Amino acid sequence: MPTENPQDARRLEFERARRARAEEVQTSPTRVYELIRSMIRDGTVPQDGALGEADLVRHLGASRNAVRRALQMLADDGVVVRQRRAGTSVLHDIVAVRDGEVGPRAYEGAADEGRLRVSTLECRRIPVPPPVRRGLGTDATSVLLLEQVGFVGGSPLYLRVGYNVTDLSVEEFLRRIEANHVRYPPIAEVFESLFDVPYGSSSSVVEAVSCEERAAGLLGIPEGSPVLLRELMTRQTDGTPRELSFTHFRGDRVAIFGGDHSGPSVAGTAGFTDLDLPLT
Template identity: 85%
Template sequence: MPTGDAQEARRAEFERARRARTEEVQTSPRRVYELIRSMIRRGTASPDTALGEAELVRHLGASRNAVRRALQMLADDGVVVRQRRAGTSVLHDIVAVHDGEVGPRAYEGAADEGRLRVSTLECRRISTPPVVQQGLGTDVVSVLLLEQVGFVGGAPLYLRVGYNVTDLTAEEFTTRIEENHVRYPPIAEVFESLFDVPYGGSSSVVEAVSCEERAAGLLGVPEGSPVLLRELTTRQTDGTPRELSFTHFRGDRVALLGGDHGPQRAVGSGGFADVDLPLQ
């Protein structure tokens, strides 16, 4: 029979092996939620894709309980739909909006080409509010206020208000905007067509806020729903601000992406290539 020391050594070895097996399995629903949502955003799991629990357990290295709870979290977000006997499937994609872009990249060759439609709700000249002057310059006495709703695949995606420094009339500015809405070119081209100067860049701040009543109605979400509010300042090449905008993005439909790092292959709405997982 093994001595007491030998038995203790075997128990210690068994415990180390048990802990190692446990550490290999992802048991946090939050972490599994992050991984699945990333798959959807990257286009690996596209709309109507079936998300089988067994496949997710295997490919994510997760426990079944963690996968089930993560899928319910995504269902609560409205990203997936869960049905008895039918299982879980992706309800809609998560649309990528890149640094400096007004909306998703909808120009020729981009991931969301042909999916974007923008409706202009209002365009009129107003006296520049002092808080807007802080962003655009104290010498800017009037701006064109522009309000738009962007739709992707027929569903509202964002509500945007912009304060534009231009001498154009509201009618002239609206005409130029509508010309850009025919094919939705890149932001640099849009900027130059609107302001007659080259695009110099932009800076932004993003916050998570609760959606107020009117915005909620336009975005098709319940009042108080979480949305992403982005304040964006767009400038010409000499650094002069030409627009200060505030955009409410649907929190369940949009991912705001930072700058590209090296060449990427655009796929799906996320704009990045990824390894496909067999989730049928």
């Protein structure tokens, strides 16, 4: 039986090792894009932080071509900026908005404490539109319409319109709204301060849509840009709906989070966890 040539054996072992390394390398730009975006969202890469291609290739176990294409995808999203000789850096962070919350957490001890500012554009009493009546299941003849723009770090983040079932006057409702804009407490506390009943639950639907002209102007983005449209219903403890709202979140800046409902309760949030509010 012929003896195996040592040179052939080494060549065969080299080929096996090369194929094994190739199988371990991430070559999908989409998957690399997802991983980098996740790193930006969780703060692993801070705003203004540099994204070096060589570091990403090594850290993600990805091919250089996949990393370059993924970074260009993020640049197309407006999340990073790429400059010749200066490299790639994060243009802005991706803000986490919990599914039951109106906006990012701006209250004491939260990740976005001190970054949120809300401007009220309109508050007036209107007859209940038929779709709102069906959604709220109310027999009220009128609701308070509230329109607001939320800013984080000085840049517009969301445009929100809410239809509120309340007998309060416009002036009193606005007074309560503005009182909450001083320190931006959690949603359960805001709800009780506005409606004089304990917060019960919320439910939502999120869709990706194109931004129309007026909303785009208020959000500082081109008309037709992708935005996340969230329809949110909030209820008191007996299940009675009190507000139906529609919020356009900038698609390049916001991630809407669900959550684990098993965490411990936090004081001041009506028994709900700080990690999430209950959804029905």
